[in-house]
Amino acid sequence: MKVLMLVQSPIAGDSRVLREAATLTAEGHTVHIVGRDVPEGFDPGDGVTVESVTRSRGMRPPGTPRGAALTSSSGPRAVVRRAGRWLLLPEHRERTERRWRDDAAKLLAGRPAPDVVHAHDYNTLGLGAELAGRWSARLVYDSHELWFDRGLPGRPTPLGRRRGRRKETRLAGGAEVVLTVSEGIATRLRQRGLRDVRVVRNTFPMAGSEPPELPDAPAGIAYAGRIGPGRDLEAVVGAAARLAPLRTVLAGPADPGYGLDPAGVELLPPMALAEVDRLYQEVGVAVVTLTDTCANHRLALPNKLFHAVRAGVPVVAANLPELHAVVLRYGLGRLYQPGDASSLATAVKAVAADYTGHVEAVRKARPELAWEHDSRVLADAYADLEAE
Template identity: 80%
Template sequence: MNVLMLVQSPVAGDSRVLREAATLVEAGHEVRIVGRDVPDGFVAGPGVTVESVSRSRGMRPPGAPAGLAAATSGPQAAVRRTGRWLLLPEHRERTERHWRRAAAALLADRPAFDVVHAHDYNTLELGAELARRWSARLIYDSHELWFDRGLPGRPTPVSRRRGRRHEARLAAEAKVVLTVSEGIAQRLRGRRLADVRVVRNTFPLGDHDAPSLPDRPAGLAYAGRIGPGRDLEAVVGAAALLKPLRTVLAGPADPGYRFDPTGVEVMPPMSLSEVDKLYQELGVAVVTLTDTCENHRLALPNKLFHAVRAGVPVVAANLPELHSVVLHHGLGRLYQPGSASSLATAVQAVAADYAGYLEAVRKARPALAWEQDARVLADTYADLEAA
């Protein structure tokens, strides 16, 4: 089948979208991705075509410095921060709507696709519209519990309630709804969505054998977005308690996010293979989230599965979905979100029985690999084709 994927994330860095596209090509389908901020010359792989649509400018006027403003203190900066806090919800909605309009214009004269695969709520409205126009099958791929995320900016309880109802109405037009964890799947089924399937954010094992690691870890590593909601303050606090173990944070930093990096090493974004090596060099991966929203409580971050692919134990936030997977497979220990001392104690417990946790991760790798989730995705498309 000819498959159109819609996604507002920067495609080149969205491993879920690219893995799904590659899996569908391997199953015999052709895939075109319309995404955002695709670098010149980016190649997604054989059988996958990628096009890029920009979103509108940020809240900065032309020529303004990155972030809110150059100044970080004083009355003027406080006014800017307050204005940004008030306007952020409208800004997000405006930029996402701009992308949908630009993508619709790009696709206006295209031949019909057989399947429209809408990644996340911010592409769902356009995906449903295109599926109706082309008499195509619609798939809704919900990477998050969209209206239960913790977002910066003023609270918007009324628009969130309206958004959930609108999401349910549009998602009811989908033949299948995909999502990333059983907890989110249960919430979506509770909104009367009949066929909800779980395709986790796992990583392919391929020929990645479980590595031979030292008897004791050398440190702990966080690899992911450096920004609010990631409980990085607890990681920094634990670093001081865990000396001489190294603590490394690697990833892209949100503009305007400020934290005290004392006692930790901060590194730039890394490729997936570089993160593998970082995890294996230090020996423990931390999977951190704040306990501030339902989406976090039901999340299974891809860094959990990346650690499993790399063959290293984890210290993870004690949130319901993470709790279930980590303890079921014995992947490591849990810590109380927001508590540096709890995180440090969990790292020390992993280090004390390091060989046992390494063996548990080794045994769990086949069950927590993309090869399992790729089969769910391929079977979903096989069902569509048969129907």
Template identity: 60%
Template sequence: MIAQSPIAGDSRILREATALAAAGHTLHVIGRDVPDGFEVGPGITVESVSRSSGLRTGNGGLTVGHGHSGPKVLAKRFGRWLLLPEHRNRTEKHWRTAAAPVVAAAGPVDVVHAHDFNTLELAAEYAAKWSAKLVYDSHELWFDRALPGRPTPLWRARGRRYEVSLASRARVVFTVSDGIAERLRSRGLSDVRVVRNTFPRADDVPAAPDRPEGLLYAGRVGAGRDLPTVVAAARQLLPFRTVLMGSVDPNYRLDLGPVETVAERSIDEVDDTLRTYGISLVTLTNTCENHRLALPNKLFHAVRAGVPVVAADLPELRAVVTQYKLGGLYEPGNAQSLTAAVRSVIENYSTYTDGVRTAAAELNWEHDAATLVTAYSEL
């Protein structure tokens, strides 16, 4: 497996590797920023290739206000906006160049599994050299993401064509939602299978309370998560509590207003925290096709914890939330809509807790891991 993500924090990669090892495969995972001594489990080894930190500057964090202004600051921001796409592509290419000898030393192998497009070219090259099977795992609709920096329509168009040309060499393509799978099939990829970012079923889910205590957003705190809308709705929901929990993207600035914050926690601790508050926020902006077709981890984490959700009303999220009666939907960017959705979930809390707990029988990692393991058995 090859990935440019920090492996220790990538639950999808870790779960996939563990499931394949349990099925009898031996895996070597090459990723980024792997802590010393990090171990996944029997049959799995991990190797790290570092990547540059990029153009990030400043102190970052959750702050109040809009920072400094003036011609020099505006000029720097414009330069950053102009250069970001080129810098991002160069950084990813440099990682592939540094990873190539590491990949070469790991082979030959039977299967090369590329996690996301930014490893696909490297994976395809070595799969061909070793006459190995190529597997492509598209965690996102790569060339339809909302990205910082200047618009890059030509890069996106060329990238979609190149992605299909490389991915067509793969024996199987995995992705995270039915919507992304359909889009990849429409672009010419035939065998696309959905392995959702679900969580293993919890051993014991306590009985739900009669009413929730608050609203919890558990995930990365940064752009694209529609968090300004959460803050605006929090003012209207008082004294009902709104809480953010997670790591903060560098340079992300947010006026917290009445929103509380708690420190990032482990998966099992997140389960308990979700149950403490009672409603999980699954928010995204309606700014790109990738968001419209996404099924974030937070949705399935809420199912594991047995907690209803208030989710962005985007096509793929809407389909799952309504099918399984997992909670309420709100219009991204609309604080009044979010407020109304939260109040509706509070008023119909037992209906949604019943829906979530019933859905756990299907929306779990054991179900999705079977799709992954079956595909590998066919290789």
């Protein structure tokens, strides 16, 4: 089948979108992705084509780097700017996402009809439903997050969230299949009346490789991902002194406006997938951190968990419902209470005390917690569509 994927995230950094596209092309389908911020010369893989629709710069003044906060200055004017930004952020997000949809619709006008429109996340769902109806194509909704239960900066919008959930349910009700990332989110979506909801986790391909043998004790802990709010990195930094001489490493792109005191922590730049594998294997323990601040975090299964499994190392993960269930079911490591640096340090020491046992448990779990397993759910969903 001909598949059109819609996604407002930067494609080159969205491993879920690219893995799904690769899986579908391996099954004989053709995939075209319309996303944003596609680098010049980017190769999405055999059988996959891409186009880019640019989103607006946002609320940053001209010359301000992407991700920079408007909170670095002080004084009355800065306070007013911060207050204004807090008030206006929800409307700005909606306007920016709507502009992308409008521009994507113009880009696709007059194109040949695909067989399937695959809408990634709610901010493409409206356009996806419109195009699927116009082209008499099948609609697939891929919910990467519990969209209206995320913790977002800016003023609270409870009425808007309630309306958004109702609209999401109505639009997703027209999808042939709904995909999502965890059983907890799937349960919520089913409770809203969505009929065919399947879980395709953010796992990583193992490609038949086995991780290297690890030493009998870890050398430290590592976090690899975005360095910014909501990741509970304050607890990681707070635990660093308690864990010395074990190393504490943070690797990834940092939000310029995020104030984190990195005392006792090694800061490394963003890394490619294989480099993160090596970092995890070098230090021995991966930390999977989130704040307990929203339902989306409580029901999330971050790809960091599955990246650690790919690398063959145990984890220390936030004690949130979905993480709790998977970590304890497979014996992947220990849990800590979000926001509690002492609890995190205690969990790391508990992993270190039975390190070889946890490493063995991770190795046993790898086949089931791998993309080779989850990709079959996706492939089977498309096979069902094709058979209808």
